[in-house]
Amino acid sequence: MVLGLLLARAGVDVTVLEKHGDFLRDFRGDTVHPSTLRLLDELGLGERFARLPQSRVDEIAFPTSDGRQIVIADFRRLRTPHPYIAMVPQWDLLNLLAEAGAAEPTFTLRMRAEVTELLREDGRVRGVRYRGPDGETAELRAELVVACDGRWSIARAQADLPVREFPVPIDAWWFRLPRDPQDDPAGLTPRVGQNRFAVVIPREGYLQIAYIARKGSDAELRARGIEHFRRDVADLAPGFADRVDTIASMDDVKHLDVRLNRLDRWHVPGLLCLGDAAHAMSPIGGVGINLAVQDAVAAATLLAEPLRRGTVTEAELAAVRSRRLLPTILVQRLQQFLHQNLVVPILAGRRAGPPRPVLALLRRVPVVSHGPAYLIGVGFRPEHAPPFARQPAAPVNSDG
Numbered sequence: 038m039v040l041g042l043l044l045a046r047a048g049v050d051v052t053v054l055e056k057h058g059d060f061l062r063d064f065r066g067d068t069v070h071p072s073t074l075r076l077l078d079e080l081g082l083g084e085r086f087a088r089l090p091q092s093r094v095d096e097i098a099f100p101t102s103d104g105r106q107i108v109i110a111d112f113r114r115l116r117t118p119h120p121y122i123a124m125v126p127q128w129d130l131l132n133l134l135a136e137a138g139a140a141e142p143t144f145t146l147r148m149r150a151e152v153t154e155l156l157r158e159d160g161r162v163r164g165v166r167y168r169g170p171d172g173e174t175a176e177l178r179a180e181l182v183v184a185c186d187g188r189w190s191i192a193r194a195q196a197d198l199p200v201r202e203f204p205v206p207i208d209a210w211w212f213r214l215p216r217d218p219q220d221d222p223a224g225l226t227p228r229v230g231q232n233r234f235a236v237v238i239p240r241e242g243y244l245q246i247a248y249i250a251r252k253g254s255d256a257e258l259r260a261r262g263i264e265h266f267r268r269d270v271a272d273l274a275p276g277f278a279d280r281v282d283t284i285a286s287m288d289d290v291k292h293l294d295v296r297l298n299r300l301d302r303w304h305v306p307g308l309l310c311l312g313d314a315a316h317a318m319s320p321i322g323g324v325g326i327n328l329a330v331q332d333a334v335a336a337a338t339l340l341a342e343p344l345r346r347g348t349v350t351e352a353e354l355a356a357v358r359s360r361r362l363l364p365t366i367l368v369q370r371l372q373q374f375l376h377q378n379l380v381v382p383i384l385a386g387r388r389a390g391p392p393r394p395v396l397a398l399l400r401r402v403p404v405v406s407h408g409p410a411y412l413i414g415v416g417f418r419p420e421h422a423p424p425f426a427r428q429p430a431a432p433v434n435s436d437g
Contacts, residue, residue, distance in 0.1 A: 038134040039330050040183060040311070042080070043337035045144035046426040049344045052177060053138070054167055056151035060128035066326035067127050067245070068094075071112065071414040073327050074119035076334065079421060081428035082137055089129045090241045094122040097409070098226055099390040106226065107399050109391065110409035122323070122414065124240050150175075155182065155195045155308065162196070162307030181349050182308045183336070185329070188296050190314035196305045202298045203373060206381050208255060209293040209320050210248040213240075215280050220244065229389045230273040237274065244277075246270070247320065248290070251384055255292045263287050295319055297369060304354035311336060315358075316365045319372045321380070322413045328368060334420035335360045341425060364417040371412065 041051040069077075069086075077083045095113050098106040112121050138144040149170040156164040156176060164178035184192035193200075220239060228235045233250040248270070250258065258266065263286050271278035284290065296317040303315045312329030336357045343349040382388040390396065399405055 038131055038138070039076075040185070040333035040337055041144060041146075042134055042138045042141070043334065043423065043426040044341055044344065045138060045141035046428075047337070047341035047345065047423075048143060049341060050143045050145075051138075052145040052147060052179070054150040054152055054165070054177070055146065055148050058149045058170075060131040062128065066323075067124055067240075068323040068326060069123040069125050069130065070324070070327040070416075071115055071117045071119050071121070072416055072419040073330050074123060075117060076330065076420070076422055078118060078430075079427050080137070081430050082133060084430045085133060086123075086125075086130070089125050089133065091123050091125040092239050092241045094124060094239065095120075096406075097413075099396070100226065100228070107390075107396050108403065108406050109399065110413055111403070111406040112410045112414050114404070114407040115410055115414055117415065120414075124238060124245070127326075152186065152191060155192060157307075160306065162305060165192075180307070180344060180347060181340070181354075184308060184310045184314045185312050185333075186314055188298070188313040188317035190310065192308060193300070193310050193314050196308050196310075198300050198302060198305065198310065200298045200300060202296070203369065205295050205297050205319060206252055206376055206384065207249050207319075208252050208295050210250070210255075210258070211291045211293065212246050212248070212284055212289050214244045214246060214277055215283055216240070216243045217280075227390070228274045229383055230269075231386050232384055233269070233273070234383050235270070235273050248273075249380070249384075252295065255294075258290075259287050266290065293320065297372060299365060299369065303358040304351065306351055306354075307349075309336065309340075309354050309357060311357075316369065318368065319376065321372050321375050322368075324368055324413060324416070327416065328365065331364070331416065331418070331420045332357070332361050334422060337426065338420070338423040341423065361418075367417045 038053060041053040044051045074083070077086045096108050097110040098108045100106050135146055138146060150167045152165045152167045154166040155162050156166060156178065162182050164176060165182055166174055166176050169175050182192065184190050186192060216239065226237050228237060233248065235249065236247040238245040238247065263284065266287065267281040267284055270281050297319050299316040300310060303310045311332040313325060315332070318325035318328060339356050339360065340349060340353060343353050379391060
């Protein structure tokens, strides 16, 4: 959606295909980081975004044995227009981008259009075949197909782009609990127990919980049943014991098969993979959606002119990967480091949080929390909107 909007503002004819009839997916990557908030400002969408229902995360903190908390990442220390993470339902953000795209004469969004096959001619991808709202198959031809269809990308698989998988020790399970007035409104706080932990994310009107346990244990967790899971959550976070009954069944607990992988090559002639289709991320740090947005901005910046002239070379497609490869590798290596040095010791029961020397340093020198905040909130190579995509703030109707 971001790439489509930017290219349309460059005068490129763009069609975005979305297989569902709406954007209403729960737990689909709802963290909007400072780098993305600044991008929305540059696109003239900041004021409209600010009116969406949202909560803010100012810090990430670990509880200590003495009942206090140590701030690991303090986003308030960032020198950026928006020093916080905005928690916004992704469907609201996607609807905002769709409305902005609709204002561009060269932007088309087709809902209930599920891509089923790549079209190829003369060794090059020439478009896609998709199933429309009526179930009929149609074709859409294009100079360039961009696969943004996630870690199980159909386009990537059909293009035979090999994926390099990295070992991951965890899976995640998402669910929600009611939010009470006394809950911390701005902190993201892990709750640690034996062989598992949970991360509590404050949302507008509820708490979003990420339950983290060893990889491959989904069947075992579900076999134990909802009563066992409720007791487990109450044991992890005793303050929530009075509301775990709101988890009606294990159907309310959504499993995420965590993957960490990367394509060595992001393109074939006529096709480019971006976001999770090019590099799946762990949920640690919540950076996946924001890294994908950065990919989109880089792609628009590099490919708008070639697309305007009607031809995109392999070298120009390769340039997108070259620009985004180092940030991708650095984020994935950071996540691997955190898996092995933070997550695995917690799941093994050896520790209840970061190593003691790290906690001692953060306690004595709080300014150190600026580093993790920058890596999570801004990243290794933040991208700015290209000049052709920038607009002044759009007017906001009084009814929002």
